[in-house]
Amino acid sequence: MLAHLPVLQVIVPLLAAPSCLIIKRPVLVWMFTLMVSGAAFLISIALLQQVLASGTISYEMGGWAPPWGIEYRIDELNAILLLIISAISTVVLLAAQTSITAEISEDRHTIFYALYLLSLAGMLGIVSTGDAFNVFVFLEISSLSAYAMIAMGQGRRALWASYQYLIMGTIGATFILISIGLMYQMTGTLNMADLADRLPQVANTKTVLVAFAFFIVGVCLKLALFPLHMWLPNAYSYAPSIVTAFFAATSTKVALYLLIRFTFSVFGYSFSFTTLPLQELFLGLGLLGIFIASAAAIYQTNLKHLFAYSSVAQIGYMIVGFSVGTSAGLMATLLHVFNHALIKGALFLALGAVMYRVNSVQLNDFKGLARQMPLTMAAIVVGGLSLIGVPLTVGFVSKWYLVMAVLDNGWWPVAVLILLGSLLAIVYVWKIVEVAYFIDPEPGTPQVSEAPMALLVPVWLLVAGNIYFGIDTRLGVQMAQSAAQSLFGGSP
Amino acid sequence: MIVGLYNYWIVVILMMIGFYIVIAQGNLIKKIAGLIIFQTSVFIFYISIGKVDGATAPILADQFSQYSNPLPHVLILTAIVVGIATTALGLALIVRIKEAYGSIEEDEIQEKDNQEC
Numbered sequence: 001m002l003a004h005l006p007v008l009q010v011i012v013p014l015l016a017a018p019s020c021l022i023i024k025r026p027v028l029v030w031m032f033t034l035m036v037s038g039a040a041f042l043i044s045i046a047l048l049q050q051v052l053a054s055g056t057i058s059y060e061m062g063g064w065a066p067p068w069g070i071e072y073r074i075d076e077l078n079a080i081l082l083l084i085i086s087a088i089s090t091v092v093l094l095a096a097q098t099s100i101t102a103e104i105s106e107d108r109h110t111i112f113y114a115l116y117l118l119s120l121a122g123m124l125g126i127v128s129t130g131d132a133f134n135v136f137v138f139l140e141i142s143s144l145s146a147y148a149m150i151a152m153g154q155g156r157r158a159l160w161a162s163y164q165y166l167i168m169g170t171i172g173a174t175f176i177l178i179s180i181g182l183m184y185q186m187t188g189t190l191n192m193a194d195l196a197d198r199l200p201q202v203a204n205t206k207t208v209l210v211a212f213a214f215f216i217v218g219v220c221l222k223l224a225l226f227p228l229h230m231w232l233p234n235a236y237s238y239a240p241s242i243v244t245a246f247f248a249a250t251s252t253k254v255a256l257y258l259l260i261r262f263t264f265s266v267f268g269y270s271f272s273f274t275t276l277p278l279q280e281l282f283l284g285l286g287l288l289g290i291f292i293a294s295a296a297a298i299y300q301t302n303l304k305h306l307f308a309y310s311s312v313a314q315i316g317y318m319i320v321g322f323s324v325g326t327s328a329g330l331m332a333t334l335l336h337v338f339n340h341a342l343i344k345g346a347l348f349l350a351l352g353a354v355m356y357r358v359n360s361v362q363l364n365d366f367k368g369l370a371r372q373m374p375l376t377m378a379a380i381v382v383g384g385l386s387l388i389g390v391p392l393t394v395g396f397v398s399k400w401y402l403v404m405a406v407l408d409n410g411w412w413p414v415a416v417l418i419l420l421g422s423l424l425a426i427v428y429v430w431k432i433v434e435v436a437y438f439i440d441p442e443p444g445t446p447q448v449s450e451a452p453m454a455l456l457v458p459v460w461l462l463v464a465g466n467i468y469f470g471i472d473t474r475l476g477v478q479m480a481q482s483a484a485q486s487l488f489g490g491s492p
Numbered sequence: 493m494i495v496g497l498y499n500y501w502i503v504v505i506l507m508m509i510g511f512y513i514v515i516a517q518g519n520l521i522k523k524i525a526g527l528i529i530f531q532t533s534v535f536i537f538y539i540s541i542g543k544v545d546g547a548t549a550p551i552l553a554d555q556f557s558q559y560s561n562p563l564p565h566v567l568i569l570t571a572i573v574v575g576i577a578t579t580a581l582g583l584a585l586i587v588r589i590k591e592a593y594g595s596i597e598e599d600e601i602q603e604k605d606n607q608e609c
Contacts, residue, residue, distance in 0.1 A: 156592030
């Protein structure tokens with residue numbers, strides 16, 4: 001049983017998804033989904049322990065030895081990502097039933113949970129697998145269910161956002177498919193470890209360069225790197241709140257994982273960083289993303305839009321850490337992946353609570369809301385502080401390590417720009433605080449009460465995570481450090 | 493060189509046509525059609541790389557000694573399924589967009605969205 005954990009991690013949610021349609025009763029389906037996601041969470045903890053105790057796990061699917069068979073390969077990086085995805089999914093699901101009763105008509109609940117599980121299975125699959133083509137298949141499983149879930153949002157704009165995301169997402173996935181085909185053409189293998197062995201011999205060919213270029217563009221579309229982020233703000237804003245909270249915390253991180261895995265493990269550090277000007281390109285785009293997306297966030301009046309633009313900016317920070325090209329920089333990126341999942345999970349879930357009571361996330365409707373929903377607004381404030389990077393929150397930890405990594409390289413202008421970017425975050429977080437705490441509600445607006453416990457508990461679980469991992473930084477830092485070192489140790 | 497690799501040239505031409513349609517066309521159905529052409533070009537590419545000239549399907553028989561690589565062909569079966577799912581989902585979304593907006597032209601939909609703000 002323990003030996004089969006890598007495949008159970010993916011197969012349990014994958015098989016559970018169609019089972020939802022048999023159960024039918026919405027409340028039962030919700031409990032079932034929660035149980036499955038909880039099981040995935042437990043499996044990911046067990047996997048992380050196994051990896052930390054005995055090193056990389058290689059699982060042969062169906063007993064076929066790699067590189068002929070499909071291999072599931074779990075090392076520190078995968079194990080951390082699996083833990084983040086399944087943990088966020090479980091916490092978000094705690095709030096799901098209450099939140100979607102307000103936002104999705106009851107006859108669609110069963111389908112919603114089936115799609116949710118498919119999406120979860122897809123993301124876990126992308127991270128677990130050691131086979132390049134499997135990555136594409138799981139990517140499409142998670143994306144297709146994502147498009148359908150976004151289309152379930154209220155109002156017709158959700159449909160339009162979903163359609164735009166479908167076009168962009170499919171182009172990105174097809175680019176990745178082209179890249180995998182070119183790699184297969186040159187090496188005759190799809191196994192990532194085997195690819196890493198064989199690619200250096202043909203690294204000087206144009207075909208491999210083209211494969212690399214297609215891969216980078218495709219994956220950057222998926223991770224919404226500026227300027228390929230156009231699909232993200234609308235998709236996040238008009239999707240049901242639960243979907244936004246889940247995706248904002250996980251889906252772009254999975255794409256970032258792919259970027260790290262392929263540039264470091266498959267193509268190798270020397271190819272990615274010395275043959276090509278990837279470093280300069282990503283540094284530039286990352287910094288531009290931080291500033292332009294943060295500036296755009298300041299002018300938003302829809303809070304989901306605001307935090308979606310802030311997500312694009314945060315991806316900029318991760319890409320800057322990635323572009324440093326040192327173990328310290330990569331560690332800062334991984335730390336920010338973990339921390340940003342906590343921050344955005346908490347923020348979007350809190351917005352879901354507001355949506356539940358007020359049925360709007362327009363800034364105008366937040367007037368005086370701090371008095372009516374004190375706990376929810378406090379959660380947004382703590383999340384916002386963490387987003388800015390105030391000490392004692394997780395946001396501070398990752399920004400600290402990012403700035404240190406950048407300074408290690410002697411890039412002090414970049415460090416200054418990162419800090420300036422945080423100032424922009426202060427502006428847009430303050431905008432919310434000002435409206436919610438210091439402006440009286442307009443006369444005639446109905447009084448609302450605090451969000452129900454079913455929503456408050458998951459929100460505050462994530463907020464508590466923000467504070468706990470901001471004070472006790474050992475766990476996060478240790479995991480990120482060992483993952484970053486293993487990436488550099490594996491392919492020097 | 494040009495004639496010998498003609499299938500790859502077709503792949504590139506189809507890919508560009510499809511990609512151009514996705515970007516340039518404002519009609520949602522035409523966009524999906526462009527996407528299908530774009531994906532199909534990748535399918536042809538995969539099938540091309542597996543084919544060996546003068547070789548046969550990998551069936552063991554005395555009179556054959558050269559076999560094509562079946563793996564890319566099998567892979568592309570999966571990708572075709574994914575493509576169909578994408579197309580179906582895209583078309584289903586268009587039906588609902590038509591119901592909600594009364595149009596399937598990109599600029600008209602954007603205009604209606606802007607009026608609401």
